[in-house]
Amino acid sequence: MDMLAGKVKKTSLNLDSAMNPTDVLERPIRLTARDVTVHYGAKQALHGISIDIPDRAVTAFIGPSGCGKSTFLRCINRMNDTIEGAKVGGTIKLDGEDIYAPALDVVELRARIGMVFQKPNPFPKSIYDNVAYGPRIHGLAKSKSDLDEIVVSSLRKAGLFEEVKDRLQEPGTGLSGGQQQRLCIARAIAVGPEVILMDEPCSALDPIATAVIEELIDELRENYTIVIVTHSMQQAARVSQRTAFFHLGNLIEQGPTEDIFTNPVNKQTQDYIMGRIG
Amino acid sequence: MNALVVAGVLIVLLGISYQTGWSKSRGLVTADGVKVHSRPQYHGSFTAIWAMVPALVILLLWAWFGGGITHNYTVSQIPQDILVSLDQAGLNGAIIRINALASGYGVAGEIAPWEQAAGDALRSFNFLTFAGTLILAVVAGGAGLAYARSRITARLRARNSVERVVNVLLLACSAVAILTTVGIVASLVTEAFRFFTFINPLDFFFGTVWAPNNAGGTNYGSYGLLPLLAGTLMITAIAMLVAVPVGLMSAIYLSQYAPKSFRAVAKPLIEILAGIPTIVFGFFALVTVGPFLRDFGNAIGLQISATSALTAGIVMGIMIIPFVSSLSDDIMNQVPRTLRDGAYGLGATQSETIRNVLLPAALPGIVGAFLLAVSRAIGETMIVVLAAGNAPILRGSPFEPVSTITVSIVNQLTGDTDFTGPQSLVGFALGLTLFVVTLCLNIFALYIVRRFREQYE
Structure with a gap:
């Protein structure tokens, strides 16, 4: 406190x-x-x-x-x-x-411009998978250890890692409201916007x-x-x-x-x- | 006619009693100027309940015991010498004839004088008892009305009493459904046990030959469940193989891709499919799908019977598409928009969002929809009667005729049944098996839904 x-x-x-x-x-x-x-x-x-x-x-x-x-x-x-x-x-x-512009790829744009929403909206997946979701769909990690590194550094940047490091496999929806919102920030950061x-x-x-x-x-x-x-x-x-x-x-x-x-x-x-x- | 009179009297009683309570309550307000506990509507309902309940109780008592009294009276009107000459069937016949004469429907053949006399007597007896009961009901209702009216004061908590009665009424209505279920299960179990006094349960549950001897006698034939169970499960599996992919994909299209205007038209159309009577699907299977599959099989060198597990399964699958698609569609629409936005915001494409976010979040509901469809498929009868070929033989190939539990129940219970031998009692054992299978599926569905329900909150 x-x-x-x-x-x-x-x-x-x-x-x-x-x-x-x-x-x-x-x-x-x-x-x-x-x-x-x-x-x-x-x-x-x-x-x-x-x-x-x-x-x-x-x-x-x-x-x-x-x-x-x-x-x-x-x-x-x-x-x-x-x-x-x-x-x-x-x-x-x-x-x-x-x-x-018609030629612009929306998917690419949204990877460059991340978004955090009004209500924390973690996916019904584990904390790890929430953060790894973006890197996975965009193919940002070449190996499992790359992905681990992205997840950990994103959680660190979002100031959440110390609080969740022992329970990365637990559902993201089980966190408190403030933690969920930081998880969503970590999820946005993980894509590298x-x-x-x-x-x-x-x-x-x-x-x-x-x-x-x-x-x-x-x-x-x-x-x-x-x-x-x-x-x-x-x-x-x-x-x-x-x-x-x-x-x-x-x-x-x-x-x-x-x-x-x-x-x-x-x-x-x-x-x-x-x-x-x- | 009598029923109309009773209904009319009851409605008038209802109106008068409500009005009485209501106007007395209004009087309270204007006269005393004190605070009245309940609104006039509640005093009206309070009086109406006090008037209706005694009247209904008396009518119900007559409905319950009146039949026996009338029967005894009718028998007493048959002259003694004729009565002794009649056996049970003859007596029943005579009573039917007398009743017909009394109600003026007329009877076939010559009317004996004693029959005419008994008929006339019964007619006046019926009239008197009917009028008597009705008058008694009205008097009792009036008494209740007067009592309730005398109790109406500013302090009377009529609202609470009325709410309590409504509460009891609601409880009674839900009890109807529960008691019906309990009653049906109880009768299934007891009758199935009677069946097992003829046939060893092991022979029933694990027997591989289904050949009941319906001719009677002490040779009952063999009642092996397995061919029927296998047929049921095979057809259900084929039906699900058709319905799940088609239904799920159409649900995904409707809820995620389709423009609003298309959805507004397509969804009701798909739901109409669920409203087509299954017998219509049945002859569609028999006349169109079966021959088509046989010819198609011939063309590619496969022996497919026109009536087969495949035919019945495919048509049944088409029948249950709306169950899967409509329910899944509703469920997918309930997934919070914020979740989808979250995925889009990360740069997920529409199909990635659907696969990774939407479907997992909607999974419990979708599983529920599947299991509802399975229950429906297992219990389906008409399509199978017509299209599966009715061959209760244990087979592994879906291209040949099979039979199912439901079809065998139909076969065993149509025609002359007296429920004394295993030939007809087996229907209950089969019904019980079917009930247990669908019950297990429902419990499993409930478990899945509970287990995953709070995933997005």
Whole structure:
């Protein structure tokens, strides 16, 4: 408990620990979205979203429920393809390459852009098999020992290895909620993605498990470009370097997290941050 | 006509008693201005229950004992000299004739004067007892009504009483199913034991020759179960070989690949297949599939009988496709979307997701669907009667005629049966065997489902 309490304290240092905003701006841009629209049948869910997402930093999408932040996140790895009737317009480029180009292989794209979901969703398999699933389908390991190494290092990076090292063959569904979510992060890391999308990864977790995940996100940003959707403004403030505010399917304002929270330009952003809408 | 009158009287009683309780309860509210424990509907139902139960009890008592009383009365109306001249069959015949005269249906042949007299007497007796019972029921109902009405006060916990009665009613309804099962099993077991007093159980369960001697006498013939069991299992296995792959794949297509509009049309169509009477499948097997298989066999140099285990099995497999596909489809749709998203998010293709995530997660339900289909196949009769050839011989080849447990039950129990010899009693022993086999399958299915159920939570 003492150790966990320490973690909570450390991550709650929030804005001070965030890197200098100018550092972020100097980082190369990995993802660019221009005029992205999404229709679900006749209903338009997103109206022309344009945003740049920098390399190896955490970008947070905030906004009230139903504002389109998760929808936009799911455009980035084309998860909206699996929803019948969803239509995506505009362009999204990863390293200058259009991810909606007809020649692009969705399977390959999703291996480069991993995803962690709102509710922990480990497969009904063992902890080991959960993490090994991605490497297996993509043929990333040449031998059993390679695979073991990937699994162990992914679990380590997700901060879960010490807790589960003696029970790798037990079902992943038997873990606690927070451990399940870290297992899902390990599962995403195991494929070797460059970008990790997180869709409200802590909304089903208690405060202590949340603090552990936030700590982990902070560590992961050294190697991965992270985009996180969150309900909690405090969380956005704690973990992200850049923040984008969505409202009713529009991107209202974006910028360095510190600016958004201390000095928002737009009236709507201001209202949301002050708790007047949402 | 009588039943209509009874129903009418009961409905009127129900309406009046409900209304009485309801209006008294309304009166309570307006007059006293105190808080009434139960809503007027509950006071109405409370009164109605108090009125209906005594009335129904009296009607049920008459239904129970009235037959015996009427029978005795009828016998007493037959003149003494004629009564002594009748044997049991003659007496039964006379009573039937008198009943027919009493109800005005008319009888064949000449009507003796004493028959006419007895018929007339019975008619007025029937009318009197019917009217008497009905009046008694109404009086008892009225008494219950009055008692219930007098008990209605603001403090009466009518809601609790009514809920208790509803509770008992629900319990009684579920008891019907349970008691029926118990009763059927009990009769199967006792009659099967009677069968085993004629035939050694070892000869029955392990005998390899099925040749009952239906002519009667002390030579019963031999009752070996194995040829029938083998035939049943062979046909079931063939049916599952057809139904499981086809059903499962169509379920996968419907739940994962098919566009919504196609699914909306295809699913009901497949379910209609389950609604086709099995006898229709039976002559489809006999007329179309059997000859086709025989000709096909000839063409590739195989001896296939038109009626064979293969014919029956294939057609039965087609019959149970909807069981497998429709249930599996429902189950696959219940697998949480987040699980599938998880696999897609890792870059799994659609077929990888289905093989590695969806099917394992849906496995318990799919196994349940399979076993339900197996139970159905084992108990199926009509297709086998027509298409399997009815040859109770122990054989290893699916290309030749066989027979099954169900078909043999039909053979032994149709026609003149008196349940005194093993020829007909064997039906119960076979039925018991069938019951035990399907019961074991159901228990196994339950075990599988329990064992794997909470895998995705």
